[in-house]
Amino acid sequence: MTEHDGAVLTGTALHKSFGATPALRGVDVAIAPGEQVAVTGPSGSGKSTLLHCLAGVTSPDSGFVSLAGHRLDSLSEHQRTRVRRVRIGLVLQFGQLVPDLTAVENVALPLLLEGRRRPDAEQAARGWLERLGVGDRADVRPLELSGGEQQRVAIARGLVTSPDVVLADEPTGALDTVTGEQALQVLVEATRETGAALVVVTHDHRVAAHMERGIALRDGRVELVREPGA
Numbered sequence: 001m002t003e004h005d006g007a008v009l010t011g012t013a014l015h016k017s018f019g020a021t022p023a024l025r026g027v028d029v030a031i032a033p034g035e036q037v038a039v040t041g042p043s044g045s046g047k048s049t050l051l052h053c054l055a056g057v058t059s060p061d062s063g064f065v066s067l068a069g070h071r072l073d074s075l076s077e078h079q080r081t082r083v084r085r086v087r088i089g090l091v092l093q094f095g096q097l098v099p100d101l102t103a104v105e106n107v108a109l110p111l112l113l114e115g116r117r118r119p120d121a122e123q124a125a126r127g128w129l130e131r132l133g134v135g136d137r138a139d140v141r142p143l144e145l146s147g148g149e150q151q152r153v154a155i156a157r158g159l160v161t162s163p164d165v166v167l168a169d170e171p172t173g174a175l176d177t178v179t180g181e182q183a184l185q186v187l188v189e190a191t192r193e194t195g196a197a198l199v200v201v202t203h204d205h206r207v208a209a210h211m212e213r214g215i216a217l218r219d220g221r222v223e224l225v226r227e228p229g230a
């Protein structure tokens with residue numbers, strides 16, 4: 001049995017450079033179903049690049065990513081977009097909500113793009129906003145929401161398709177400490193409930209301590225892996 005057996009998401013021998021700058025220099029990761037993993041490391045160590053490769057947003061120069069046993073590089077661009085939309089939830093640092101849409105419309109968007117009828121999609125979206133404590137903000141646009149509320153809406157949008165994996169890039173980075181910790185707690189609890197695996201990129205060691213396992217990067221390589229309970 002290898003460490004990749006049964007993994008929901010794997011990256012194998014990932015290399016990625018931007019011009020002459022190497023960002024990833026041979027990274028192997030395997031994320032098991034439902035596990036919670038922190039990716040840490042100094043600025044420029046390749047954390048965001050790894051997350052973007054795992055999400056299929058960035059293609060590695062060499063190496064490959066597999067989601068539930070299917071290599072992303074064997075899919076067409078259209079198939080990759082679909083898989084990414086349905087099986088991976090992405091939560092980015094500043095929420096990246098669409099400013100002209102209300103909270104509920106933002107959360108419903110991935111379902112609408114998958115062809116769900118608007119009333120169904122919006123009902124599911126309202127359900128998630130309720131669960132994340134921002135149900136009363138459903139009809140407000142992002143600019144009228146606080147940073148913490150925006151982050152909760154972004155988390156709801158990341159979870160609405162019931163993805164296998166949620167990938168979060170510094171989900172607390174744009175928030176003050178208390179609001180940031182609350183948003184993370186919400187993300188941890190929600191993924192525990194749904195059984196989705198969670199991969200969180202962070203600079204913050206308190207955030208990393210919430211996670212079962214840790215992967216530390218340095219200079220585009222895995223420097224250290226912290227196993228559960230360690």
Ligand SMILES: Nc1ncnc2c1ncn2[C@@H]1O[C@H](COP(=O)(O)OP(=O)(O)OP(=O)(O)O)[C@@H](O)[C@H]1O
Binds near residue numbers: 022042043047049
């Ligand atoms: N789009 C890009 N164009 C050029 N260089 C890039 C690009 N994205 C990342 N890099 C470079 O690749 C290296 C790794 O960057 P990456 O953003 O993955 O690191 P990080 O660990 O997430 O950093 P931070 O903690 O500062 O966000 C850095 O040297 C960075 O400057």
